[in-house]
Amino acid sequence: xxxxxxxxxxxxxxxxxxxxxxxxxxxxxxxxxxxxxxxxxxxxxxxxxxxxxxxxxxxxxxxxxxxxxxxxxxxxxxxxxxxxxxxxxxxxxxxxxxxxxxxxxxxxxxxxxxxxxxxxxxxxxxxxxxxxxxxxxxxxxxxxxxxxxxxxxxxxxxxxxxxxxxxxxxxxxxxxxxxxxxxxxxxxxxxxxxxxxxxxxxxxxxxxxxxxxxxxxxxxxxxxxxxxxxxxxxxxxxxxxxxxxxxxxxxxxxxxxxxxxxxxxxxxxxxxxxxxxxxxxxxxxxxxxxxxxxxxxxxxxxxxxxxxxxxxxxxxxxxxxxxxxxxxxxxxxxxxxxxxxxxxxxxxxxxxxxxxxxxxxxxxxxxxxxxxxxxxxxxxxxxxxxxxxxxxxxxxxxxxxxxxxxxxxxxxxxxxxxxxxxxxxxxxxxxxxxxxxxxxxxxxxxxxxxxxxxxxxxxxxxxxxxxxxxxxxxxxxxxxxxxxxxxxxxxxxxxxxxxxxxxxxxxxxxxxxxxxxxxxxxxx
Amino acid sequence: xxxxxxxxxxxxxxxxxxxxxxxxxxxxxxxxxxxxxxxxxxxxxxxxxxxxxxxxxxxxxxxxxxxxxxxxxxxxxxxxxxxxxxxxxxxxxxxxxxxxxxxxxxxxxxxxxxxxxxxxxxxxxxxxxxxxxxxxxxxxxxxxxxxxxxxxxxxxxxxxxxxxxxxxxxxxxxxxxxxxxxxxxxxxxxxxxxxxxxxxxxxxxxxxxxxxxxxxxxxxxxxxxxxxxxxxxxxxxxxxxxxxxxxxxxxxxxxxxxxxxxxxxxxxxxxxxxxxxxxxxxxxxxxxxxxxxxxxxx
Numbered sequence: 001x002x003x004x005x006x007x008x009x010x011x012x013x014x015x016x017x018x019x020x021x022x023x024x025x026x027x028x029x030x031x032x033x034x035x036x037x038x039x040x041x042x043x044x045x046x047x048x049x050x051x052x053x054x055x056x057x058x059x060x061x062x063x064x065x066x067x068x069x070x071x072x073x074x075x076x077x078x079x080x081x082x083x084x085x086x087x088x089x090x091x092x093x094x095x096x097x098x099x100x101x102x103x104x105x106x107x108x109x110x111x112x113x114x115x116x117x118x119x120x121x122x123x124x125x126x127x128x129x130x131x132x133x134x135x136x137x138x139x140x141x142x143x144x145x146x147x148x149x150x151x152x153x154x155x156x157x158x159x160x161x162x163x164x165x166x167x168x169x170x171x172x173x174x175x176x177x178x179x180x181x182x183x184x185x186x187x188x189x190x191x192x193x194x195x196x197x198x199x200x201x202x203x204x205x206x207x208x209x210x211x212x213x214x215x216x217x218x219x220x221x222x223x224x225x226x227x228x229x230x231x232x233x234x235x236x237x238x239x240x241x242x243x244x245x246x247x248x249x250x251x252x253x254x255x256x257x258x259x260x261x262x263x264x265x266x267x268x269x270x271x272x273x274x275x276x277x278x279x280x281x282x283x284x285x286x287x288x289x290x291x292x293x294x295x296x297x298x299x300x301x302x303x304x305x306x307x308x309x310x311x312x313x314x315x316x317x318x319x320x321x322x323x324x325x326x327x328x329x330x331x332x333x334x335x336x337x338x339x340x341x342x343x344x345x346x347x348x349x350x351x352x353x354x355x356x357x358x359x360x361x362x363x364x365x366x367x368x369x370x371x372x373x374x375x376x377x378x379x380x381x382x383x384x385x386x387x388x389x390x391x392x393x394x395x396x397x398x399x400x401x402x403x404x405x406x407x408x409x410x411x412x413x414x415x416x417x418x419x420x421x422x423x424x425x426x427x428x429x430x431x432x433x434x435x436x437x438x439x440x441x442x443x444x445x446x447x448x449x450x451x452x453x454x455x456x457x458x459x460x461x462x463x464x465x466x467x468x469x470x471x472x473x474x475x476x477x478x479x480x481x482x483x484x485x486x487x488x489x490x491x492x493x494x495x496x497x498x499x500x501x502x503x504x505x506x507x508x509x510x511x512x513x514x515x516x517x518x519x520x521x522x523x524x
Numbered sequence: 525x526x527x528x529x530x531x532x533x534x535x536x537x538x539x540x541x542x543x544x545x546x547x548x549x550x551x552x553x554x555x556x557x558x559x560x561x562x563x564x565x566x567x568x569x570x571x572x573x574x575x576x577x578x579x580x581x582x583x584x585x586x587x588x589x590x591x592x593x594x595x596x597x598x599x600x601x602x603x604x605x606x607x608x609x610x611x612x613x614x615x616x617x618x619x620x621x622x623x624x625x626x627x628x629x630x631x632x633x634x635x636x637x638x639x640x641x642x643x644x645x646x647x648x649x650x651x652x653x654x655x656x657x658x659x660x661x662x663x664x665x666x667x668x669x670x671x672x673x674x675x676x677x678x679x680x681x682x683x684x685x686x687x688x689x690x691x692x693x694x695x696x697x698x699x700x701x702x703x704x705x706x707x708x709x710x711x712x713x714x715x716x717x718x719x720x721x722x723x724x725x726x727x728x729x730x731x732x733x734x735x736x737x738x739x740x741x742x743x744x745x746x747x748x749x750x751x752x753x754x755x756x757x758x759x760x761x762x763x764x765x766x767x768x769x770x771x772x773x774x775x776x777x778x779x780x781x782x783x784x785x786x787x788x789x790x791x792x793x794x795x796x797x798x799x800x801x802x803x804x805x806x807x808x809x810x811x812x813x814x815x816x817x818x819x820x821x822x
Binding site: 050057195404 | 770
């Protein structure tokens with residue numbers, strides 16, 4: 001018995017060991033990332049939407065940005081509405097009244113998969129689709145669009161119902177969201193399948209999508225700017241941060257999304273690794289419901305502001321990721337308030353907070369129960385710091401940590417008195433201001449309407465200087481009223497191997513929210 | 525089955541949170557969320573939603589996943605081989621190691637071999653499989669670079685599948701081993717003290733024959749039922765392992781569907797699961813007859 005047991009055991013050990021060694025010698029699957037394949041590990045379970053007009057999230061947008069072009073584009077590595085450049089349009093001009101814009105298109109650009117040459121008909125088709133509420137979730141940005149016509153094969157004219165400056169019009173024509181130009185022929189042939197089969201003119205073509213696993217793009221040899229640098233770009237869905245990090249360190253992926261925490265960055269850092277920290281920043285602000293007692297008292301809102309130490313939040317998250325924020329629009333956005341008046345910064349001052357509470361008739365503080373917060377660390381951790389700091393001046397908030405989508409529901413139905421909401425938006429002031437601070441808006445959690453006059457005037461303003469001034473005035477009013485207290489911004493963090501050349505000097509910001517895969521990116 | 529489907533449907537709706545937000549993300553404009561709810565019929569009355577789900581399941585049309593708009597059935601079909609690979613390999617490792625180890629510890633009860641065996645099996649039971657998975661990845665994939673970190677291999681290439689299977693299978697297999705060792709040991713201990721084993725020894729049958737022909741065969745029945753139950757559990761509990769190894773499979777599909785409130789996908793997987801568990805139970809019952817000729821079905 002003794003002999004048999006030992007023999008059986010050794011046999012089993014031998015089989016397993018032999019298999020391990022044997023497989024290691026064969027090793028055909030060891031390295032996924034290669035010299036001609038770029039493997040990008042994304043922090044997502046899945047790619048959700050492949051139709052640019054159906055509300056893609058940031059990972060989807062990173063994929064789509066490699067497939068599509070717009071009439072105009074941001075400069076590589078920089079998102080600034082005042083510094084856009086030509087993409088599928090070679091040049092453009094507007095009528096004097098800014099109500100008619102004419103675009104001259106690039107010639108000889110081919111759509112993927114043999115869908116023919118890109119022409120004015122495709123632009124007309126795409127913009128008509130963008131105007132339609134049924135096909136484009138961003139249709140509101142296209143409401144000013146009137147007649148869109150092809151003057152000839154390579155010229156398109158867009159008539160507008162109200163005058164639009166380049167600053168407000170061109171972002172709707174970017175290689176982003178509904179500005180991406182679709183193929184009319186592909187739409188006619190594919191019908192509803194167009195939503196899951198992206199056909200563009202970009203440097204990489206859609207090859208296959210295996211849900212929750214990977215999405216593969218292949219090189220578009222006919223790309224109009226030149227031959228793209230990778231044969232394939234593979235996006236791998238790796239939601240677990242530890243396996244994503246190990247896969248990156250083991251060389252199975254070349255680029256990876258890094259969690260927005262210093263700790264996560266430090267784990268990835270090392271020789272041969274570049275950490276990219278870029279915008280547009282995710283703007284975090286604490287909305288206070290001005291219709292609820294005692295938050296309806298300005299002195300109470302001010303007390304909350306003075307009690308919170310932004311530096312503690314930034315220190316906790318880490319300086320490579322977070323920055324303190326003093327207005328609801330960061331200073332580096334077009335239209336950001338710069339400088340913020342000292343009195344409106346509400347720098348940390350617990351004594352002042354206590355005095356304000358006493359003035360408001362609440363010398364012993366008060367409590368708010370419950371305050372809902374998402375279970376995601378990005379929201380929960382700063383909110384716990386805020387909870388701790390408010391407690392020091394006598395304000396007790398009872399945090400109820402709930403699932404992320406459930407938290408959104410609570411916010412939207414108006415049952416959360418303190419909403420720490422983040423927003424990553426196009427870096428021009430109007431996007432965040434109109435979404436969160438225009439009276440009656442669905443996400444106006446503070447129920448604030450004190451800057452409606454400035455915001456509405458800015459919408460129709462064609463003089464950029466005046467427009468910026470109006471946005472600045474709106475921000476001052478928001479800060480004076482403390483409809484929301486700006487806390488901090490977070491950058492997007494991506495790690496890449498040094499051997500990957502981005503094709504441009506530096507990634508300061510990215511429209512998609514991921515590392516841009518430009519045509520001239522390659523391994524060096 | 526109707527009750528199961530109704531239960532699944534209700535549980536999904538009770539989960540707090542809006543699928544539109546869960547799927548489209550924080551940056552989705554309110555218009556996108558509205559369009560999503562209309563497109564997927566989430567604004568319709570619940571009985572109407574249940575009816576369309578039920579008629580889909582009955583006609584075999586699972587429809588599209590709300591999360592990624594891809595047809596559900598091919599996604600499930602693609603996941604099943606990976607889940608079966610892991611379940612079969614994990615159980616095979618468990619049986620291959622667990623039975624001999626169980627027999628050894630029982631045969632040498634209260635000797636250092638027994639203590640060692642029991643200690644190892646206790647350690648195996650106490651260690652969560654996902655933690656073991658992380659340790660395996662760290663040493664065998666990261667330090668020694670013997671095995672890949674992510675993925676399940678190419679479905680059409682058996683070698684690639686086996687190569688990607690080794691570490692996940694070891695993670696679940698080792699905890700299975702611990703479990704089977706304990707069951708085998710206790711079941712074996714019961715049998716070797718019975719009269720027929722003593723009779724066999726008394727009439728001069730060799731020890732090897734006593735152990736394997738008389739004792740082990742009779743000790744197998746409880747082991748089979750445990751393995752049967754465990755296979756059912758394994759299909760679900762390998763979820764954490766599939767997450768750590770980023771391995772495709774039903775478990776991963778399910779976790780993804782739960783986290784995004786993908787009603788359509790989750791309802792389909794659960795219906796599928798219910799079917800698989802029924803089949804596994806049937807196979808387990810049939811296996812009793814194989815290992816013990818006294819059990820016969822009419």
